[in-house]
Amino acid sequence: MTVIEEQEMLQGIVPYLPARIANAVSRIDFSHTRCLEEIRVKAGLPLMGVFSGYDRFISEEGSLSTTAQLGLPVAGCEVEELFYRMCEHSVYAYQEDIARGFITLRGGHRAGICGSVVYQGEAIKAIKDISSVCIRISRQLKGCAGDVFLHILRGLQDIYNTLILSPPRCGKTTLLRDLCRMISEGRPDIGFPGLRSAVVDERSELAACYKGIPQNDLGPRTDILDACRKPEGIEMMLRGMSPSVIIVDELGSPGDAQSIRRAWNAGVRIVATAHAYDLEDFKRRLNIGSLAEDGGFERYIILGLRHGERIIRVMDQNGDQRYCNHEDTGINYGLCGLNGNRDEAVLKASGEAACAGQA
Amino acid sequence: MKLSSRLREKQLALAKLNEILLQLENEICGLGVPLHKAFEKLSRMASNGAWTALLHALANNMNERGTDAGMAWKQALEEAACGLPFDPGELGLLKDFGDMLGKSDRDMQLAILRMEKEKVMAMESRAKEALATQGKLYRNLGALFGAAAVILLI
Numbered sequence: 001m002t003v004i005e006e007q008e009m010l011q012g013i014v015p016y017l018p019a020r021i022a023n024a025v026s027r028i029d030f031s032h033t034r035c036l037e038e039i040r041v042k043a044g045l046p047l048m049g050v051f052s053g054y055d056r057f058i059s060e061e062g063s064l065s066t067t068a069q070l071g072l073p074v075a076g077c078e079v080e081e082l083f084y085r086m087c088e089h090s091v092y093a094y095q096e097d098i099a100r101g102f103i104t105l106r107g108g109h110r111a112g113i114c115g116s117v118v119y120q121g122e123a124i125k126a127i128k129d130i131s132s133v134c135i136r137i138s139r140q141l142k143g144c145a146g147d148v149f150l151h152i153l154r155g156l157q158d159i160y161n162t163l164i165l166s167p168p169r170c171g172k173t174t175l176l177r178d179l180c181r182m183i184s185e186g187r188p189d190i191g192f193p194g195l196r197s198a199v200v201d202e203r204s205e206l207a208a209c210y211k212g213i214p215q216n217d218l219g220p221r222t223d224i225l226d227a228c229r230k231p232e233g234i235e236m237m238l239r240g241m242s243p244s245v246i247i248v249d250e251l252g253s254p255g256d257a258q259s260i261r262r263a264w265n266a267g268v269r270i271v272a273t274a275h276a277y278d279l280e281d282f283k284r285r286l287n288i289g290s291l292a293e294d295g296g297f298e299r300y301i302i303l304g305l306r307h308g309e310r311i312i313r314v315m316d317q318n319g320d321q322r323y324c325n326h327e328d329t330g331i332n333y334g335l336c337g338l339n340g341n342r343d344e345a346v347l348k349a350s351g352e353a354a355c356a357g358q359a
Numbered sequence: 360m361k362l363s364s365r366l367r368e369k370q371l372a373l374a375k376l377n378e379i380l381l382q383l384e385n386e387i388c389g390l391g392v393p394l395h396k397a398f399e400k401l402s403r404m405a406s407n408g409a410w411t412a413l414l415h416a417l418a419n420n421m422n423e424r425g426t427d428a429g430m431a432w433k434q435a436l437e438e439a440a441c442g443l444p445f446d447p448g449e450l451g452l453l454k455d456f457g458d459m460l461g462k463s464d465r466d467m468q469l470a471i472l473r474m475e476k477e478k479v480m481a482m483e484s485r486a487k488e489a490l491a492t493q494g495k496l497y498r499n500l501g502a503l504f505g506a507a508a509v510i511l512l513i
Binding site: 015084085087088089090091092093095125126 | 387388391392393394395421425426427428461462463464465467468
């Protein structure tokens with residue numbers, strides 16, 4: 001992203017923020033904002049930013065620190081104000097989103113919310129007394145799947161059933177989004193004409209629909225079913241939209257495997273993602289691990305991070321490696337290690353998993 | 360005569376406000392439209408008479424200044440006060456209308472709107488009563504003063 005694009009992206013978020021927080025975020029140095037991934041606002045606690053691989057407390061002047069006391073303390077009324085602004089001062093218009101735990105903002109950014117959960121029977125009806133908000137900044141990296149795409153092509157008219165595996169925060173949704181765009185738009189440079197695609201966007205992360213309009217470019221041949229559970233969504237798409245490819249994010253629930261098999265039986269290609277460190281780890285996953293045994297997925301894309309490098313590997317169903325790439329993310333791994341056990345553990349584990357057999 | 364027509368205007372304005380509340384209920388609880396859009400839509404309806412300017416200001420306050428419905432309503436009511444046929448006491452009764460709008464789920468919004476409708480209906484019935492009693496009085500006084508003036512001129 002260019003400096004201007006980055007500034008525009010941040011300007012899209014600032015209007016939602018209460019004055020003091022907006023002022024602090026606007027004053028963060030560009031060298032940091034370009035890798036800003038999340039803004040975390042908690043009542044009674046200091047303002048925090050999560051950057052690529054590390055987190056920092058943000059002071060009133062926009063400077064970053066590992067010391068919580070130097071961060072701008074957020075008042076409860078500011079969290080409330082932020083929440084109402086995100087809902088356009090119309091909570092009822094977002095009550096279904098709120099019950100799911102997040103609100104999609106203009107620009108495709110997503111705000112997770114925490115507070116006291118209100119149940120109606122078995123279902124969550126609402127979240128009240130909002131205590132913290134986490135704004136995840138959406139960045140569409142067009143072209144990031146350029147090389148990988150060549151390895152999921154079946155000839156020049158079709159694609160392989162593909163599964164993207166990675167631990168959290170390694171970029172699988174970003175990669176899937178770009179693959180979706182390429183599949184739908186086609187690649188004239190290699191003679192791939194593009195395929196009718198259907199996205200079942202259960203968590204509104206791929207298309208990031210804001211009032212029904214996708215905020216991310218998923219290509220001209222893509223139909224999007226927003227906020228729909230995957231099993232029902234896949235069924236609806238098969239029946240109603242006759243897609244060539246169905247694209248879904250984060251397989252995991254009990255019905256997912258069955259609906260994926262149904263799509264395969266209908267001759268539709270599937271491109272999906274799942275949380276796993278590698279293929280063996282995926283096979284052990286409850287509910288969905290059996291999909292790997294079926295041999296339905298013909299390509300596996302495995303993502304990981306090691307020493308600040310992003311590792312992308314493409315394997316076929318036999319486990320043979322087809323492609324491997326190491327990309328410098330610009331993340332200072334030493335810095336990452338300072339930020340608590342969780343990040344360090346995730347980074348190490350994901351790195352080790354994705355780099356298995358590479359040493 | 361002027362006082363009598365003001366009473367009639369007041370009664371009509373309150374009846375119209377009741378209609379607006381009904382439309383707002385549909386926009387909020389039926390369609391789930393955000394408040395600023397609902398107010399914008401209602402302001403475009405030519406039949407909203409004296410309330411059109413207020414609804415327009417309300418939508419603008421919410422949209423451009425980013426204020427909540429309570430604050431936006433108070434500001435819009437102040438701006439539009441001179442165009443509405445209400446005395447300060449009645450405006451005071453309407454002042455708090457927006458406070459709870461937009462801050463809860465649809466069920467709660469419905470309850471709030473119904474409560475407001477009851478309040479407006481009570482104001483309307485008082486205005487009707489006033490029109491029936493004081494209106495007649497003002498009209499008779501007007502006719503009496505007119506007749507007196509004619510007699511004096513003769």
